[in-house]
Each structure stands twice: as C-alpha cells, then as structure tokens.
Amino acid sequence: MSSDSDIEKHRQKGSDTTPIYAHELTADDAALAACGYKQEFKREFTVWTSFAVSFSVLGLLPSVAVTLVYGMGYAGTAGMVWGWLLAMVGIQAVATSMAELSSAMPTSGGLYYCAAVLAPPNWAPLASFLTGWSNWIGQVTAAPSVNYGNAAMILAAASVSNPNYIPQTWHVFLVTVLLMIVHGGISSLPTRHVARFNGASTLVNISFLIIVIILIPSATTNRDPRFNSSSDVWGTISNGTEWPNGIAILMSFVSIIWTMSGYDAPFHLAEECSNAQIATPRAIVMTAATGGLLGWILMLVIAYTVVDIPSTLDSQYGQPFVSYLQQVVNQRTVLTVTGMSIVCAFFMGQGCMVAASRLTFAYARDGCFPGLSGWLAKINERTLTPVNAVWFNTFIGSLLLLLMFVNEIAIGAIFSVGAIAAYFAFTVPIAIRVFFVGNRFRPGPWSLGIWSRPIGIVACAYVLLMIPILCLPTVKGADLNASTMNWTVVVWAGPLFLAFIWFEVSAHKWFKGPVVNLEHQIYDIQPAYTRDGDRSSAGNQDSSLDKNPKTDVKTSVQAA
Template sequence: MAGVTTTYNAGLRYGGPASMTLGWLVVAFFNGCVALSMAEICSAYPTSGGLYYWSAKLAGNDWAPLASWVTGWFNIVGQWAATTSTDFSLAQLIQVMVLLGTGGANGGGYTASKYVVLAIHGFVLVLHGLINSLPIRCLSWFGHLGAFWNTAGALVLVVLIPSVATERASPEFIFTHFNADNGMGVHGNAYILALGLLTSQYSLLGYDASAHMIEETKKADWSGPMGIVSSVALSTAFGWIFMVALTSIVTDDIQYLLDTSNDAGGYAVAQALHNAFRRRYGSGAGGIACVGVVAVGIFLAGVACIASNSRMGYAFSRDGAMPMSRVWHRVTKHEVPLNVVWLSVVIAFAMALTSLGSQVAFQAMVSIATLGQYIAYALPIFFRVTTARKSFVPGPFHLGRYGVFVGWAAVLWVALLTVLFSLPVAYPVAQDNFNYTPVAVGGVLLLSVGAWVLHARFWFRGPIANVDL
C-alpha cells in the first residue's frame, strides 16, 4: 500500500494505467530475479552485515575490502534515504488528510506549510526511534503487525474501493490506456513508458531487511532467504491487485487528478477516493478513512526501515567502517543497538531538510533510496556470477544450475535501472526540473571511493569474522 499510494502520481503522469498495471508485471519479474539471487547468497552467508559481507566473501581476497566498503556505503546511505522518503511521504499524506478533512483546497481547508510537514516528519521519526529502542520481542510484534496490516488492509481496500464507486473504469482503460500527455515535455512512448516503470520499482524495495535482521532470527540460513523471497512475492501480488483496484476508480480526467488546484492539492489517490465516496454517500469521509488505512501501513513500514537501518549500521560499525564506530556498535542489555537507532533518526531528518530549499533536490534523496539500494543489491550478485561462479558454496536455499542465469538477469536489470533513473524527467531541462539522481548517486560513489583511496585502504580489511561460515 505504501509504495503504490505514494508513487501513484508519477505512474499516472508517465504512461498512466497501462504503464502501471502492465509495467508492474515486468518489474516484478526482474525484481524476482534480484530477490532469488539475494536469497541464495543470504542462505550461504547469514549475517546482519548482509550485502557488504556477501561482497567481501564473493569478490576474492584481493578485491574483498574495496568491494565490501563500496557496497556497504551504498547500502547504508540508500537505507537512510529510504527512511527519509518513507516518513516524509507519510507526513505529506497526513497533510492531505487534514486538508480534505477541513474542507479541501477549494473549500477553505488547512494547507500545511513545508515547515509544518517537516515537523510532522520529525515527530514520526521520533516515534519510530522510540519503537526501535524497545527489546527485540516488542519490535518483532510491530513486524508482525506490519505484515498483517499491509495484507489485511490491502484486501479490505481492494474489496471496498470498487464496491463503493458508482462509476468504474473499464478493463480496457485499466490495462491498455496510455497517457502520453504528461505535461512535462517528455515525448516518445518508449521514453514515457520507461519513466513509468520506475513507479513500480519504487514500490518493491527494502527486501534486504531480512538479511540485516538475520542474526536475531531462528534457522537463519533458511528463514532469512524465505523472508526475502516471500516479501517480494506477496508485495508483488497484493501490490498489483491494489493498483488495479485504485485504477478502477480513475473515472475523472487524469490531468484533473494531478492538478494541484483540486481539493487534495494534486494528490491523485486521495482525490479519487474522496470523489468516489462523495458520489456514493454525499461525503468524502470514507475516502479519508481509506487514506488513513494506507497511512498506518506507511507508519509500520517506517518502523521496519529504522530496524533495518540500525542493524546495517551496527554491523558496519562493528567492522570499523563508520566514523566513531565504537559508539555505534554498542548494544543495550536487550541486545538493541540503541545509538545507531537514533543516528538513523537524525540522518533521516537531516536529509529531509533539503525539502525546505528545493523539492527537486529532495527527490534526488528519494532516488538514492531506490537506486542506491539496488546497486548494493547487484554488487554481491555480480561477484557471485563472475569471480565466485565456481567456488560458491550454496546454503539450504539455492537455485542449482539456474543460479548464474538468474544472477545475470538481476545484474543487467539493475544496470538498466541505473540508466533509466538518470534520464531527464522534464523538458526543456532547467535548474528547477533537473534530475539530480546521477549527481547524488555519483556523489556516493565518489565519496566512498575517495575515502577508500585516501584513508580506508590503509586499515579496512572487510568484515571481521568471529565464526566460520
């Protein structure tokens, strides 16, 4: 629910229903290849270091420290950006709910300033920090609640939304209508479709969380991989059904739903839901309640983001890779890495400060969340299918002779994503619409490699092993 709702505007703009409903299936196939390859490696190396540990084990002795260093920094920066984008998206959604609940933009409703939205973002981050400061048994409860809520909530909305609507879009519209009128000066159906695919990619992200929590998991070499695979499979299935249900009530003009002068301030999903309930019952309150169900799902997703951040930061600092590592890898008597939990909160808030200066600059932070993490996903897979092709010893979960084929499909898909995420999203290109994604991601690469050349190569030797795997 979280990914589909918060990126629905971009999907409508670039390609519309066809790029979302059919494009989702294309993205799901290649995401499945990435997840299966990661699960196979996770089964062989079940540690909370996850991706950067895998790179060290698979890149070979000569390249292990550098491979581990670069993978780790892409992963942790991507995770910080994911927390930022998740909680900031929730803050924006809360603002839209308040706007609609007080009369809408055209009825004198309250429109929160960017400072108020930032304050809501900070408040949500603090709540997530407090939850992640609890013992692992309590955090596990929130994990179960998140899984239940996103599954049950999606099912309820999938049944409720089409049944409430007095008018529903035709199957032809849902699966074949292509919106080329994006209002951003982007032409060429293939180009528009490529940008539309990125919406689905945003929604299927973060499944490395199972790897980072794996040292706190029973039967880690099996349950960790199954966590990765099942999360992608379930998110793919429920996400697609949820997207189809939402698109079934898109009976208004697409440009109207995206127009910032509508009651929801241009938030297409909220406007469509509000309209559907208002036409049926004369009030849009039910639509606001549906948005509230999504908001709770996003909140629980944010809990998981901080949990994953903190375990990755704990493992990375345990191996001395972060400044002030001795501070960040300390744990409480309940085995909670408390310091790095709050480090994740502070960094996620600091990243959101870019929203005060430029929304475009903030979108670059969101792009790091997706592209940065997928690069980190692809690096150990690349080493698995190249340098470690013959020497790789699989765990209980393995792909057999298909492992190399699936791995190459995953690597090539991420390479394509890197190009797509770097394309201009508006023409003519100017300072206020420039796609800063290649600059942001390139900055992470430049800083990590630069730090390696100037400093880390003299002392960093990769993950510190205290058990044999």
C-alpha cells in the same frame, strides 16, 4: 600445495578472530561463527516475524499512495499495469538471488559482507566498501522518505476534513520529524517487543490492503461507466514526459522499484532470527512474491477506477492518492482509506528504521564509521539492541528532510535515490557471484541449484538497465534547467563517488572489509586476480582446504 604463509594470510584477513564460545554452539551460532562473528542478539525472530518486518517495509498501500505520482504520472494506466508486471520479472530475479546469498552467509552485514567474501581478495575491501555505503544510503533514506509521504497524507486528510486548512512546508517537516522520533523510540525497544510489533503490523498491512482493494471498486461513485474499459487501461499510455513511450514506461518503474526495495530486511535481521539459513531466504522470497502480486492487484484497482489523470496529479492536497480517492469515492470513504494508508505507513516507517539501524550496527562493527564506529556498534545493555545506531539514523534522516525547503524535486530525489542505492547494493554481490565465482560458490541449505547463474544474469541485466533510466529527468532540451533536473544522479552517485575517492586516498589503509573466515573463502580452487592484474596467492592454495572448509573455524567447546 598450500604453504603456511598462504594460510596465515587468510588468518590475518580475519579467520584468527573467529569467536571462541564457552558453550556448545547451536546451528545458528555455528553459521554465524563461520562468518567470523559471535552471537550478540537474542534470536527471537522467526520466518514469520522476519517476513513481517520486510512486508511492513514494503508497505504496499502507503507505498503505492506515495509514489502514484511517478507510476501514473510518467505513463498513465498502461504504464502502471504493464510496468508493474515487467518490473516484477527483474525484481523477483534479484530477490531470489539475494535469498540464496543470505542462506550461505546469514549475517547482519548482508550484501556488504557477501561482496567482501565473493570478490577476489585484493578487490574485496573496495567491493564491500562501495556496496556498504550504497546500501546504507538506501537504508538511511528509507524512513525519512516514508515518513515524508505519510506526513503529506496526514495533512491532506486534515485538508479534506477542513477545506480552509492549507498545509505548509514547515507543517510537513515537523510532522515528519515527529514520526522519525517515535520510530526511533520503538526501534530501541528489546527485540521481542520489536518482533511482536512488526508481527502485528503485517496483519494490519495485509488486512487493510485487502479491505482497500475490495472497498474502492465496491464503493466507487463512478457512473456511466462505473469502470474504465480494458482497452483504455491496458492500451492507453498517457506520457507525462518528453521521452518516447517505451522510455516513459521504464521511468514509471521508479514507483515499483521503490515500493519493492525493502525485501532485504530479513538479511539484516539474520543474527536475530532462529534457523536463519532457512528462515531468512524464505522471508525474502515470501516478501517479494506476496508484495509483487498484491501490489499489482492494487494497481489494477486504481487503473480501472481513476477518472481524470491530470487532475489527480495536479492535486490541491499535495497528495495525488488523496485526490484520486476524491474522484472515485465519497468523503467518508476517502478519510477511511487515507486513515488506513496512514496507519500502514506508520508501521512501514518503523520497519525501515529497524532494518537501517541493524545495518548501521553491522557496518560500525567492522569499523566503517571512523570516530563513530565504537559508539555505533555498542549494544545497549538493557535492551540488547543497537540503540545508538537507531538514534544516529534518526538524526541523519531528519537532516535529509531539510531538502523539502528547497523544492519538491529535491525532496522527491530521496525516493529514486533510495531505489537506485538499494538495487545497486543488491546487485554487486550477485554480479560477483555470477561472473567471477561461478561454480565455486558454496550455497547454503536454501539454493537455486542449476538456475542460480541464469537468474543472477537476469537480475544484473535488469539493474544495469534501470540505473540510468531512473536518473533521467522528465523533460529535455530547452525545458531542462535546475528546477526540472532529476537530481538523483547527484544525490546518489555524488556520495558514492566521494566514498570511492575516500577509499583510494585514505580508507584503503585501514578498511579491510568485514571479518572473512576461511569457511567462506571462495577463491581457494582457482587463481584470482588482484587489482594490479597479478594472480593472488589465494589461488594457489591446496584444494584440501575446500574439502575441509571448517579448517579454521573454532566452534568447539572451549573455556572462555
């Protein structure tokens, strides 16, 4: 039988802070209240505009342009086309598993909140702490990495137009910071303007992508042959690493994984989306499926038309995609395609800024930024958006851009760091749900049903394989030194390790994770194990709590 003290422990964990409303709750308000939060944003996003933000964050055209050096450079055309197909199997598994979680817990905290809810009670703070910081690292590096790539394309286009102009590092830095500031301004606008902006951006992204897919093969200046043979495209591995071909193909996944790491954006916008328990998972799945298909088609176009891979990678413009275009189309078309890529990259950077700011707000709301949480969690009274969080991320992102003054490998680490940090955060709550919660998981209205656990296992296995692969340098042995080292493991694992030390030394005293309402207590049927190996008292609760999961959800109409 459940004791009063057991229930009180759950209430102390957060359910006593369930918001009390002075009006009748909508279904969205009730779902958010069940997560332990009150409605603060206007719900002006729909499934389409949520998809619009996440598809803009993918930015397929500029993402492929920016990361072509990895996809083509590590394994050539075979790595590009086969790599994309193979990588998408794991990516779709991660996306659908995440979508199921978003339906059950539609809050801006996203994966960080899910980790706290699904983990055994005494492990929940650590699980959510590490998930949150890894996700934040991935999000805060997204906008600067996108804008860095966009700045390189802008200056490469200038170099194509004026061959006497040679872009300098400080030129790239200033243009990138300017883009960061502009995106900060747009992301600070009221939600309705941001939603409309991103709705338009998706139309532009899809339209420009389709135009480029048609334009390049139809306007190619290649002759004899006009297109590469299928045997070369699908069967020739141009290994640009010192590892075996199989490892080289896996290393080329960094291009695909980084490109396809923005589909969690609808999760962070769930509190601004109407019918969030259905619209949010649909937007996630739509983004992953659409992005996967169109991205692969673009890869095929490039693979069938590229003339000289070494000269493409050794670009005089500092941008391999522009060098590739110079090989296959005339200068006017080069500038046209580059211009469309720049526009799409601008929209992409803005989508990254929006998603990152909402995530920062959600973490600050739960006290994750000591000394800054109150300021970062403040909603601007005029715009009703987290303006402080926007400009905080803008500042941090601009500081990261100073890495470009070290060398290209250092600044390039923000791409693989963003990919690893994001997918680590994606997978932690999925792994907890699959291996620890099992059939006790309470799905929302959008569910994978009997396929939930098998798909979750595939997702976890995929990410477990890819994390060490993405940390490998391209060279080994005597060729490996400070300038050729892959610094991803340092830039990502270093801060995450420091976060772990911080938690063990200090943060565990004050960080208890997000508010976890009794509605979402998973471990109320079977005993859970604490970090010390003892059975948690939560495991001894009466199953009646599971039969009536709304026991402590105060969603009735009460006076303020």
